Amino acid sequence: MELNKSNIKKILGIVAFAALFYTGLQQWDRVSAFAGKIFGYFFPFLLGGGIAFILNVPMRFLEERVVEPLLRQAPKRLRRGGRGISIALTLALVVGVLFFVVFLVSPALGETAQSVAEEAPGALLAAQRWVYSLRDKYPEIAEEILSIKIDWKHVGEQVGSWISAAGAQALSSTVGMATSVIGVFINFFIALTFSIYVLAQKEKLGRQCRMLFYAFLPEKGANWLLRVGGMASQTFARFLSGQCMEACILGAMFFVTMTIFQFKYALMISVLVAVTALIPIFGAMIALVVGAFLLLIDDPAQALWFVILFFVLQQLEENLIYPRVVGNSVGLPSIWVLAAVSIGGSAMGIPGMLLFIPLCSVLYALLREATYSRLKGKGASKAVLAAGVRGETLGKKSAPKPPVSQSRKKGGEGGDRP
Numbered sequence: 001m002e003l004n005k006s007n008i009k010k011i012l013g014i015v016a017f018a019a020l021f022y023t024g025l026q027q028w029d030r031v032s033a034f035a036g037k038i039f040g041y042f043f044p045f046l047l048g049g050g051i052a053f054i055l056n057v058p059m060r061f062l063e064e065r066v067v068e069p070l071l072r073q074a075p076k077r078l079r080r081g082g083r084g085i086s087i088a089l090t091l092a093l094v095v096g097v098l099f100f101v102v103f104l105v106s107p108a109l110g111e112t113a114q115s116v117a118e119e120a121p122g123a124l125l126a127a128q129r130w131v132y133s134l135r136d137k138y139p140e141i142a143e144e145i146l147s148i149k150i151d152w153k154h155v156g157e158q159v160g161s162w163i164s165a166a167g168a169q170a171l172s173s174t175v176g177m178a179t180s181v182i183g184v185f186i187n188f189f190i191a192l193t194f195s196i197y198v199l200a201q202k203e204k205l206g207r208q209c210r211m212l213f214y215a216f217l218p219e220k221g222a223n224w225l226l227r228v229g230g231m232a233s234q235t236f237a238r239f240l241s242g243q244c245m246e247a248c249i250l251g252a253m254f255f256v257t258m259t260i261f262q263f264k265y266a267l268m269i270s271v272l273v274a275v276t277a278l279i280p281i282f283g284a285m286i287a288l289v290v291g292a293f294l295l296l297i298d299d300p301a302q303a304l305w306f307v308i309l310f311f312v313l314q315q316l317e318e319n320l321i322y323p324r325v326v327g328n329s330v331g332l333p334s335i336w337v338l339a340a341v342s343i344g345g346s347a348m349g350i351p352g353m354l355l356f357i358p359l360c361s362v363l364y365a366l367l368r369e370a371t372y373s374r375l376k377g378k379g380a381s382k383a384v385l386a387a388g389v390r391g392e393t394l395g396k397k398s399a400p401k402p403p404v405s406q407s408r409k410k411g412g413e414g415g416d417r418p
Contacts (some may be wrong), residue, residue, distance in 0.1 A: 009075075011151040043187065044187045044188075044194065045086065045190075045191070045194055047187065047191035047410045048189070048190065048191035048192065048193070048194030048195040048198065049194070049195070049198060050351075051191055051192060051195040052194075052195035052196075052198035052199050052202075053233075053236065054240065055087075055090050055091075055094065055195060055199060056199060056202070056237075057090075057237050057240045057241055058090050058093060058094075059086050059087060059199060060089040062086050062089050062090060062093075063082065063083070064084035066089070067082045067085050067086045067089070068082060077333065079266040083199075083200055084200070086097050087196060087199050087200065100271070101271055101272075101275055103154075104267070104271055106270050112195065140398070142268075157241070210222075210226060211225065215227055227367065228362065231362055231365060231366075232358070232359075232362045233356045235361050235362055235365075236358045239357060239358045239361070243277075243278055244278070247274045247275070247277035247278050248274060249317075250273060250274060250277050250313070250317050250356075251270045251271060251273050251274025251275075251277070252270070252274075253313055253316075253317070254265060254266075254269065254270040254273045254274075254313060255270035257309060257313065258270065258309070259307070261309070263295065263302060263305075263306060264295060264298055264299070264302065265291070265294050265295065266295075268294075269287070269290075269291040269294065269306075272287050272290060273287040273291070279353055284314060286308065287310075290307055291306055291310070292307055292310075336360055336364060337357055337360075339360075340357045340359070340360040341353045342354065343356055344356030
């Protein structure tokens with residue numbers, strides 16, 4: 001390789017990168033702490049961008065279907081405020097839904113907790129009676145239990161020391177919790193404010209991002225980034241709208257069926273099902289456990305019937321509603337949906353479940369596009385590409401038949417004859 005000025009710069013760049021990479025591995029604790037601090041600085045703005053992207057889906061619908069038609073004949077000054085009206089309506093809608101869910105679910109949970117507390121003494125009395133009856137039937141076991149000696153003085157000392165240590169820890173944790181709660185509120189307020197600015201000026205920000213891409217990147221790379229960004233935006237928007245529609249339909253199904261069969265807490269459980277349905281795969285289990293627990297306190301038989309009804313409606317939703325409503329909106333096979341939910345939940349909890357499905361869908365689409373591009377570059381036949389699209393494998397049935405020789409068409413005369 002010729003040692004010209006360009007190659008020397010490349011070699012020095014590779015050596016510098018290798019040295020930095022080796023130093024980072026040796027000082028990984030400091031590097032990770034520094035990266036965490038930098039991420040903490042930018043976290044409110046990243047959260048604000050995520051909030052803006054989620055709110056953009058209902059805001060775009062309200063702006064195109066409600067606000068713009070109403071302001072079409074209004075004065076020009078009022079029409080300029082259409083974006084602000086759309087943002088205000090979106091925030092009011094989201095806050096209203098959250099308050100409705102909280103004020104609907106909280107009283108039922110409070111009543112259940114109160115009924116559990118009221119029935120707890122009776123349950124303890126029944127447990128004591130069962131223990132006494134067990135002692136009468138099995139005196140040997142009772143003697144073994146009574147023969148156990150416990151140093152209550154030592155136990156009291158240990159409990160006292162544990163209480164004092166727990167009190168000191170609780171005091172310090174209370175101060176830390178109060179500080180963290182204040183920090184969370186501040187970060188959320190900054191993120192919400194930033195998201196409102198992003199929504200208000202999204203066209204201008206998009207134009208500035210395109211100008212930056214074309215200014216500092218090659219044209220081919222800028223085009224690729226804009227195409228991937230557009231694909232990701234459409235995939236996320238389709239996923240969010242499809243999940244919301246599917247959640248509303250599932251909640252309505254539960255409300256109608258539970259009302260027909262006269263289940264208690266029909267409205268509250270239906271709303272809970274609709275809200276938790278936004279969490280893919282695992283959200284339904286949360287609604288099942290909470291709903292069955294609420295019904296179990298009043299009527300155990302009704303709780304059992306609720307579990308049966310839940311699985312029946314869940315099967316209908318998975319096999320009929322979800323494929324038609326959400327369909328292939330994200331273009332991701334079900335096995336990769338499960339993998340995306342598992343990995344996202346392990347990495348980031350519930351937000352990770354919602355984030356990783358469209359993210360993996362974009363990666364899946366890019367990988368599929370690159371695979372077919374490389375196959376075409378290698379001169380793969382149309383049969384191979386068609387089989388890949390259909391999910392088939394080329395075998396004896398799909399492989400083209402060899403042409404019949406002219407000698408066999410004439411009855412075996414010619415060179416093929418022995």
